Amino acid sequence: MPGSTGPAAAHSEEEFTSPGRPVDATTTTYGTYKTEYDHRPVSSKDEKQLLQQQHSALISQLGPTAQIMLSPKGVANCSTASTREMMVLWILVGSSLFLCIVEVWVSILAHSVALRADGFSVGADTAGYAVNLILEYAKRNTVSSNSRQFYDLLGAILSLGLLFFCTVSIASQSISRIENAGRHHIHYYQHRLYRTRLWMHKDHELAGLAQDNEGSYNHSQQQESTPNFKPVFFVAVLAMLTDIGQIISIRLLLKRNYTSTSATSNGPNANVDAALIHFWADVMRGVCVFVMSLTMWLIHIGPQTAQLIDGLVSLFISFLLACILFGMLVKVYRDHKRRWDKS
Numbered sequence: 552m553p554g555s556t557g558p559a560a561a562h563s564e565e566e567f568t569s570p571g572r573p574v575d576a577t578t579t580t581y582g583t584y585k586t587e588y589d590h591r592p593v594s595s596k597d598e599k600q601l602l603q604q605q606h607s608a609l610i611s612q613l614g615p616t617a618q619i620m621l622s623p624k625g626v627a628n629c630s631t632a633s634t635r636e637m638m639v640l641w642i643l644v645g646s647s648l649f650l651c652i653v654e655v656w657v658s659i660l661a662h663s664v665a666l667r668a669d670g671f672s673v674g675a676d677t678a679g680y681a682v683n684l685i686l687e688y689a690k691r692n693t694v695s696s697n698s699r700q701f702y703d704l705l706g707a708i709l710s711l712g713l714l715f716f717c718t719v720s721i722a723s724q725s726i727s728r729i730e731n732a733g734r735h736h737i738h739y740y741q742h743r744l745y746r747t748r749l750w751m752h753k754d755h756e757l758a759g760l761a762q763d764n765e766g767s768y769n770h771s772q773q774q775e776s777t778p779n780f781k782p783v784f785f786v787a788v789l790a791m792l793t794d795i796g797q798i799i800s801i802r803l804l805l806k807r808n809y810t811s812t813s814a815t816s817n818g819p820n821a822n823v824d825a826a827l828i829h830f831w832a833d834v835m836r837g838v839c840v841f842v843m844s845l846t847m848w849l850i851h852i853g854p855q856t857a858q859l860i861d862g863l864v865s866l867f868i869s870f871l872l873a874c875i876l877f878g879m880l881v882k883v884y885r886d887h888k889r890r891w892d893k894s
Contacts, residue, residue, distance in 0.1 A: 637688070640826060642797060643826060643829075644677060650790055654669055663861055667865075668869070671721060672717050672832070672872065675717035676829045679709065679710045679714070686702045686705060707824075710826065722870075780844045781848055784845055797830065824886075839871070840868075847861075
């Protein structure tokens with residue numbers, strides 16, 4: 552009764568105002584449990600455990616994408632992964648742009664088609680990295696998993712297209728250089744045959760004139776189109792040192808414990824994978840140019856043979872790009888086939 556102070560009243564007050572006794576409880580559609588207490592609230596530890604249990608029960612009923620995006624640890628991993636991937640792309644764009652300018656400029660001065668082919672390839676890689684970086688920023692501003700997969704596929708397709716264009720262009724230049732070297736060989740041996748016939752017919756005056764023409768012809772060809780492998784070698788060393796720095800940076804940013812969880816939370820990031828395949832293709836091309844330039848610099852060969860070897864190395868680079876292009880096609884197909892099978 553109101554105003555009573557007996558044991559019954561004390562018992563009634565203790566029954567309805569004891570610690571942890573809720574007056575009203577409401578469960579929302581999102582699983583958040585909200586409780587209003589009297590003047591003595593429940594301990595924060597119990598309330599935290601209750602909220603964690605209900606939050607875990609809600610997440611367990613959702614798909615894998617929502618599980619990663621809703622969990623605090625998953626959000627942190629996704630944000631960190633996306634930031635690291637964009638840092639890798641920025642490193643690739645900056646270093647590749649620098650190497651492209653240096654290699655193309657030196658290849659013009661050194662008359663080296665192989666170095667020019669590598670420079671054009673690095674330029675195509677730079678454009679591909681820039682496209683991948685733009686798509687990564689677009690993916691960062693979208694929430695839909697379908698949009699993320701679309702950006703991944705678009706980045707891979709654009710990378711494949713750039714690589715295909717670069718492969719065809721380098722192969723065309725290489726074949727032209729080999730044909731040019733073959734014509735120089737034919738002209739050279741025609742001059743020698745003509746001079747030999749003149750000497751055999753005892754026409755020493757015409758033979759001497761033919762020998763002078765042959766010498767001037769060889770000198771002009773050497774000045775105009777014979778590659779100078781010394782600057783090519785130093786540029787190849789610079790490219791290899793830059794590649795080593797990139798490998799160390801990528802290794803530090805993309806660790807194994809990170810790559811197990813993609814930034815998109817939908818499996819492998821095809822956009823960044825395509826950029827990394829471009830990078831490893833750049834490394835292998837740089838090794839080919841380095842070995843070729845070092846060998847040709849140390850071995851004294853004729854101008855026609857130097858042109859022929861330079862063209863063959865350039866053609867080998869285009870063949871290497873074609874193999875990498877095929878590997879990228881297979882990888883993109885397998886990744887998206889795996890996603891389609893899961894969905």
